[in-house]
Amino acid sequence: MSDMLTEVWMALSDAPELADITIKSFERPEALADDAPSLVIVPMGPPEQVIFGSGKPLAKRFSYQLNIETSDRMLTKNLAKQTEIVMRKLGFYQEAGGLDEYFSETKRYVDARRYTGRSPLYDENY
Template structure:
């Protein structure tokens, strides 16, 4: 069985800018998490949260057989500098396109004074290739 969350995570880490902006010091750990960012997580730099917006669902079917599945994710970027959040999201959009995802409507573009962070959250939808349904 395949895991699209890990596929997205690994694709984001192929991008040098995203990797550099989310790497924790000189370790091999990154500030990229699934579902929600931990309260005690490293917030010293930009961090990314990848969250499914709904369970994986059938995209196409024929002769009572699932032919393709549909994905819908929201990717949040949080950091202290507005333009850093924008650049990271721009790079994320490029990487998501490589996986066959397109940006959909909705999202968030705000500054939270409590945390002193800018948040740029965008949603992406995509379908698997035909016969690629083991998710």
């Protein structure tokens, strides 16, 4: 069985522009220093069946929110752009919604973007 979350994580981890940040899934590690940059991959739901033929699903759709948190606004924006490039290479596109804010309680800028993509046609082994 394939796992798209792992595929996304590996592609982001392999990107040289993202090498200096912690990349995790579901939530930011509490032990991470407050000023350390992080990227968190959050599934927006389970994989969904899409593209049907002869009454059978032929692919799966995946939706993720990628949360980037840093103590520097421009670093946050640069990392968000690099993340977008990686996601496009994986066949994901950005959806409406997300977050672009500064949280005074954590002293971090957050850029959260939602991406949707699908498995290759005839590959629904997710």
